Amino acid sequence: MKIYDSATVPYQSLDDFSIKYDIIRTHEEFHGHKCTDSVLVQQRDGSHNLGYAKLLLMFKISVSGEEHDIVFIQDYAVASPADMSEDDKATGFRKLILGGLESTYFILPDSIIRSAFIVNTDDIHENHYFINDLVDTDMYLCLM
Amino acid sequence: MARHSQRIAILDLIARDIAQSAEESSQENTKKVTDSVTLGSAHELWLSPRTVEKEHTEDSLFKYFVMKLKLFLSHTFSVPQTLSMDSLMVCHQFYLLIHTINN
Numbered sequence: 415m416k417i418y419d420s421a422t423v424p425y426q427s428l429d430d431f432s433i434k435y436d437i438i439r440t441h442e443e444f445h446g447h448k449c450t451d452s453v454l455v456q457q458r459d460g461s462h463n464l465g466y467a468k469l470l471l472m473f474k475i476s477v478s479g480e481e482h483d484i485v486f487i488q489d490y491a492v493a494s495p496a497d498m499s500e501d502d503k504a505t506g507f508r509k510l511i512l513g514g515l516e517s518t519y520f521i522l523p524d525s526i527i528r529s530a531f532i533v534n535t536d537d538i539h540e541n542h543y544f545i546n547d548l549v550d551t552d553m554y555l556c557l558m
Numbered sequence: 559m560a561r562h563s564q565r566i567a568i569l570d571l572i573a574r575d576i577a578q579s580a581e582e583s584s585q586e587n588t589k590k591v592t593d594s595v596t597l598g599s600a601h602e603l604w605l606s607p608r609t610v611e612k613e614h615t616e617d618s619l620f621k622y623f624v625m626k627l628k629l630f631l632s633h634t635f636s637v638p639q640t641l642s643m644d645s646l647m648v649c650h651q652f653y654l655l656i657h658t659i660n661n
Contacts, residue, residue: 519630520630524595
């Protein structure tokens with residue numbers, strides 16, 4: 415098992431249809447700080463809805479002489495309206511709730527669509543997050 | 559209120575940007591993503607892989623995740639589920655990681 419701290423994700427922008435690249439990281443010491451990126455992923459059930467996930471580990475594993483690239487993720491679920499305060503609604507951002515151990519999955523790297531800017535909502539709820547759809551036009555269009 | 563106005567202004571900018579981009583993209587919409595995700599394009603963080611230590615094999619959480627990994631490998635690559643932990647070379651960092659996942 416060989417662990418990697420980064421990966422390059424190519425994707426076709428919905429903005430101008432050009433090919434763009436994101437670098438995603440799970441790095442213990444990225445410029446002196448732990449860096450754990452989040453990503454948009456394809457849903458495992460094959461539906462066209464987007465999935466949201468936190469990257470936990472990116473690794474290669476060798477089985478019977480063959481190497482496989484695998485990503486270990488933790489899913490975020492979309493918060494229900496009942497989980498959103500008035501302040502949450504005022505921001506206009508989609509709210510996500512990070513799942514627990516049961517929300518961890520192994521996926522293939524090609525299931526990753528692109529990186530996502532997902533940040534904590536506040537200091538009280540450690541597992542509540544907002545996904546920022548204004549980082550670029552492609553992200554805005556992805557989340558429309 | 560100021561944040562709301564700021565957001566509307568940004569959305570307005572994006573909307574204009576989209577309209578312009580859609581026009582420009584009409585010539586290019588046949589482009590497809592041909593590359594795949596490339597691991598470790600920068601550098602490897604943790605140095606060398608380590609086999610799992612004896613006491614980790616007794617850990618129920620660790621066993622649960624190794625089983626989860628075996629199931630995934632089995633479904634995706636037809637790898638037999640009877641593989642031992644040692645043959646998977648699951649490393650120490652994985653053991654440490656699963657004990658830090660928020661629950």
